[in-house]
Amino acid sequence: MKQVTATGHTVDAAVESALAQLSTTRDRVQIEIIEQGKKGFLGIFGNKDALVKVTLPPDPIEETEQYIRNVSREIGVEVDIEVKRSGKNVTYLLSGDKIALLIGKRGQTLNSMQYLAQLVANSCSRQYLTVILDAEEYRTRRNETLMNLAKKMADKAVRSGREVALEPMPSYERKIIHSALINFKNIKTYSNGAEPYRHIVIAPLKK
Template identity: 55%
Template structure:
């Protein structure tokens, strides 16, 4: 339950009733007074209860962690999750002996999980935020692999004078390819296609 409408003889009483039902503190709530109520004449006639709407403030970290835990549980995994925030970017690092199931082939499962977690985070946030999901530092290892791949394919393109199309990648992986070859005078890179099937093409520099 994320919100509740409550009544009371006063606004304060109504608010306290709602907070108790939601099991939260006032600092964790958004409170809207729907009706301030009216005291009864002589305590007997014409009274009207106060009515409030209390919503539980959504917490990005909490919402994403709960989402990840629920998904992992369905996979039979109970990972430890470390969370770090830098500005509007949230990093969630997962650790478990079965972590390969979360990563998937070439990180496809991890990328899908990150995409869905991003949606969850932005439903819980009043401003746009970025979510990065990693599993036992897979992303760093993947980055090293992509950098090596980029240089190897760039050399091939330079030698053959033929363009090479890479497999579809999420935007941050494409950025790694582009950045790796930015200073290479022999080739240029462009992204083509539509999400989520957008890919990088390495072309010979004429």
């Protein structure tokens, strides 16, 4: 968080001075008027400038990007990051050498980084943001794997007549499973367990 105080002949002039110092725009700052300022006698004697305090809160997207870079560097990976935002969804596309280290087994490292990055983003955001981390299109490949797994396990549940429990997954991966099986009329899906061990159960419907 950055903060400056500035003076000017008017409040607007003082604010503009502060914005120039912060290299930002009015819509991104919080403004506190300390002194309104006043004109003296005949506009000459006793003039008093306006005084304002302008605060620039941390930008959640920039803060999160820096966090990702720092964590990646600690792991031993220098990353290039492309940021895409659509409404409340913010996607960070990671690329670079040794990127597999950031993905981890079955995406566990990437999932953990994504969870922590979302906490960082929402610690300084005025609205709730959904953060997605992707590395070398891993999410696309993982989504295809999950959809195939969902259909395979649904068939197994129907053939055996027994419930099938999948491995623990983060919430957005569970949504992929639920969506993949929404049109299967002979099974139902539900989530069970507590985070981080919450998982999907595929249950056959009794005839």
